[in-house]
Amino acid sequence: MNLTAAMPNVIETKNVSLVYKTESREVTALQDIHLEIKEGSFVCVLGPSGCGKTSLLRILAGFQQPTSGEVLLDGKAMSPKPDKSRGVVFQQHTLFPWLTVEKNVEFGLKMRKVPERERKQTVDRYLEMVGLSQFKKTAPYELSGGMKQRASIARVLANDPRIVLMDEPFGALDAFTKEQMQENVRQIWIKTNKTFFLITHDVDEALLLGTHIIVMSPRPGRIIREFDSRLTYEIQEGQSRAYRMNKQILEKREEILNLITH
Template sequence: MTLLPDRVVANAQQSLGELDSLEPKLQVSNLSKSFAKNKDSRQQLLVLDKINLDIYPNEFACIVGASGCGKSTLLNIIAGLLPPSKGKVAIDGTELLGPGANRGMVFQNYTLFPWLTVADNIGFGLDLKKISKAERREIISYYLEIIGLTQFANSYPKQLSGGMKQRVAITRALANKPEILLLDEPFGALDAQTKEQMQEFLYDLWDKTHITLLMITHDVEEAIFLAQKIYVMSAHPGRIQESIKIELPTQRDLDLKLTGEFINYKRQVLQALR
């Protein structure tokens, strides 16, 4: 298949300087989140404090932080699954007040429907949109080809490896044509070798689709390999400690992790985390 579905037509990849000259696609403004310390308590525990993020069109951004710093809570608020206590989240200047089709979400667990084939899992959201069968087949066929699972179209999740399941989960979110894809540590459950293969897969997929993408991870090397910009979070409460532009070559492979430039970025991120 030679043509991408409408919303997934790839724009020319933009440099970080060009990104900064655009209006943000996603804005998180002075966002804070508190939870009651226990069911009967009026005391509040501040989990996120005055978070500000600007994610630009077609940008791949990562949020890095230690476990418990509030990364998943922040992503759930952006997805509309939790309300903020203060502040707001907006896409293209419009405040978000709940879940919406303009955001796709991928979790660490594969969350595939075990009774559906790979093709039907990818097409699940398309069925809800009631698009034509011909267009549905075209979109599913395209994504099966792009993720290299055409021969597994009629297989069920139990017949797939962990990495293959996560490919299908990411693709299912993309097939619904979200404006922003949110990923919550999607490779955290994978072994080291599969995890690196999936990092290459995700970067290649983003390079082909240029969807705006925000991912959280505690893996510093993963964030540097994938992102154009990294936001470093501190904990208790979670705050944005530093934002770091990653100006590595556009074409990336795993050998990049061995270069001096990559190691310098790793040192910078680790220093910010400390």
């Protein structure tokens, strides 16, 4: 049984397509994307390079408008501009180098004029959640790559978004740090019950994190397969490595790789 199946949609796309023009031709990046992102789910999107994964995320974030179709947030037409309901974590961190970790996480709250006491409580909560409490007074340049991404995640969560959109956030990290970050994000998802949408090239990453996995075709990007998974609910904290050779993982990995390569 899919634990999120009966939950309401946070985001729904209907017939979303994206066409853009180059100097010589029109390119269809996305074609007829129908997608339902359920409350509390962890959606992972896989597909070959250039299939439109990032374009889809940009549309969901409000950075780009589809050529046709509509996007609904909580059943209503979504704002065409970015807002706090959709938090985005990019592959490269976007921390302000002149602010400490604490001030970076606080930034959005301060811009919205949240009272100082509430800001401090919120910042402390999420820095503790990502394991950076002792680095709150540290400048971003003093942090490792994984720590910078954890600070970026805390900054997004502090704004209490309806959905957290992640564009290959671990792609630039070494294998050990990447594994740690995957575990950290799973625990954050469990603790916050937030809805996550992750773009990745890593099939294992999708299978170890996703409750709903989407496979996209080469351009024009279409959804060619969707399936639900319960595996991420079963993984005990710190034990994800042991599941990489799980029979279910191995079978699904081959199925997905065959879809992407053929």
